[in-house]
Amino acid sequence: MAATKPVRLSGKHRRARASERRATYGEVVTVGEFRALWLGQGLSLLGDQLAQVALALLVYSRTQSALATAAVYALTYLPPIVGGPLLAGLADRYARRRVMIMCDLIRALLVAAMAIPGMPFPALCVLVFCVVLLSAPFSAARAALLPEILEGDRYVVGSALQNMTNQAVQMLGFAAGGALIAGMGPYRALALDAATFLASALILVSGVGRRPAPARDDAGRPSMWTMTRAGAALVFGDRRLRTLVLFAWLCGFYVLPEGIAAPYAARLASGEIEVSVVTGLLMAAMPTGTVIGAFWFSRFVTPSGRLRAMGWMAMLACAPLILCALDPPLPVVLALWVISGVGGAYQLAANAAFVQCVPAERRGQAFGLVQSGLLAAQGLGILIGGAAAQELGPEPVVALAGAAGLAMAAILAMLWTESRSDIIARVRAEAT
Template sequence: MTTDLPSGTGADAAPDAPAGYLRLFRVAEFRAVFIAHAASLFGVVVAEISLSVLVYRLSGSPLLSALTFALGFLPYAVGGTLLSGIADRWAPRRVLVGCDLLCAACAVLMALPVTPVAALLALRCVIAVVSPVFNGTRMATLTDVLGDGDLFVLGRSLLRIVSQSAVLGGLALGGVLLTAVSPRGALVITVATFLCSAALLRLGTRRRPARTPGKGPLLRTSLSGARGLFADRRLRVLVLLLWVPPMFSVVPEVLAAAYADEIGVGTAGVGLLMCAMAVGTIGSELAVGSLLSPTARSRIALPLVCVTLLPLIGYAAGPGLVPTLLILLLAGAGFAYTLGVDRWFVDAVPEELRGRAMTLQSAGLMTVQGIGAALGGAAAEVFGVGPTVAGAGVLGALSCGALALAAGANRPKGETGLTAI
């Protein structure tokens, strides 16, 4: 299949000029990947809401209903660690299409009227185990489609923006959908979205060979990828830079309902508190990705990561709704640092390790956010919501500062992007 920009060549024709997100859509393969991502993401959101409602109706248990959401996070660590070798050992298009078809099959079984609650939860686990393999393979494939330069950074950023936007609108849209169809009927829509994604990836992307084909045990291949990622000090620091800020920033989100109750703003306030940080992140990524050159993004990355969590300290003063929303918007805006770190990460990862590294990074990101949410909830029980969020801001900023210093100390010779701090 041809593209308007040759993969890996035209991507960086003007290496230090702002490329802009629109240029991504001149690459035909990226258009297919982007639409497939949007389709499957919609299917996942619909499945999460539908399953939660369906499990509650069948069991009458709030715990089991909530567990359908938790099972979207918990198996990530298992799939990302034990199955990451799939991303490098098999042809990437085959992996992506196979994951979509497996998820579609799970959704078909979920939609059957005879499927019991235990099976619904088990099938949800299967989708969650497959997700990090799919996400890591897709991100590694982006380097083939867009090159490993600035267009890759913008492509990864745009997919991330779509995911964050789904958090803002997906749950509401899914709720509206369930007023028109039954939960099992909505799951049929999920089947269609996964099949649509599989077809787009099969027909819209080129076949590429596996990065490291092998016949040894999959577990050994996967674990060797983890060792290769964390044995290298520079890679380890860069992965932590991508994990640590989200681990702390999730705390105000999971405590939004409790904080809204404390300041007396009701359920409407809860929605605003949960959305504000994502709005700040989306706006800053779009602005930085569109207006700044790759060098400028690299120069601001470490200063941004050092300050992005500092606004959360304002929670210690117990501000009202509007000041709190401004705090969260500012904290979210700092996450534009990922545009710089993404570039360093893909440059530092060896080609033969790229699929496993992307899979582990994706799985770890989900896992540390789950850990951060659990620790934040536990701390709030003892110290209260405001002090807990403020404490997350302090601890997070100190951790990010230490990682930024480590990143600067381990920069390759001649790389100017890490000299900003």
């Protein structure tokens, strides 16, 4: 291959890059509808984290099995494989606000049933499955509604703020979850989760305005199956979108450590620190890093700079996990997982680029397909990781996941370099 000369930016291009305007958190928070989405999501997520910690500790204390613990944790990711892509189309078929409210109300009822003392464990698993299944249309509707509320770089900053809040809530829920559940018990934690879904529905009713459904004509509405096929053709028929989807699904590699945090903690805990405390610290490490990374990435990097750095950040999300093969002590493991979380902030840029490439009236189905695949990738990764940890131990499994993720991230970074130019040009035009 012939050598190429370094490209020098003309004065016009340098001025364009310098003049890219970054939205601020202050101007995003002043939007009332965004505040409603932001607060409702944070409340329901906090309840979910308490429920996840309760289930993880309950199963591991009963079975002492890494595979069983990972299987229950994976149950919170796998339902979208069954119905997520189909149900996500509801966000384009009906008014998105209504879809979100109905999903919250139904989930509140299901989780309230889970909180009944003496609920058989198999029935509890079925209820968990149904609750997570309903997250597909809710998440698709919320993701499709957000670009209508926030435009341009405000969408990226709003997404970053939501992401930081979600990760902070996860960090708080995981870190304090063990101690709280020890005091309140798992059933009360589930009752609190049901209450957060009700609170989210009330916030949406009062804080988000009514909008018509994207498909207004009942006679002309395609079937759910037709919409699902059309959404899949849109997402996977475009090279840029395929690459962005694979960037999103890459998290299946670097989220795996959270699924085997309990058995990993059992190896790291000493006599002075309980396993439940170490489990919470490990599960909080990556969300902590993501909060740091999302703040830095959205506040100090230009819109086009985020797109350029996406491949490097994706590799950073996976590379630190390889060092877990050296069996480091707890402080080092926590630091490695925090750094991995920092790299995971690349998802903000991937999400913004995805919005640029998908028509507004089809965003619900498109986001739903990606979100379903995202949860499926995480669930399968955790399930496979749990089975491998049962045989090999948690440390080598985390390292192998990091190595495999790094190789995939490097390939995606090269593919992205070839297809990002037009998206960067569009983002610059909006930001100037």
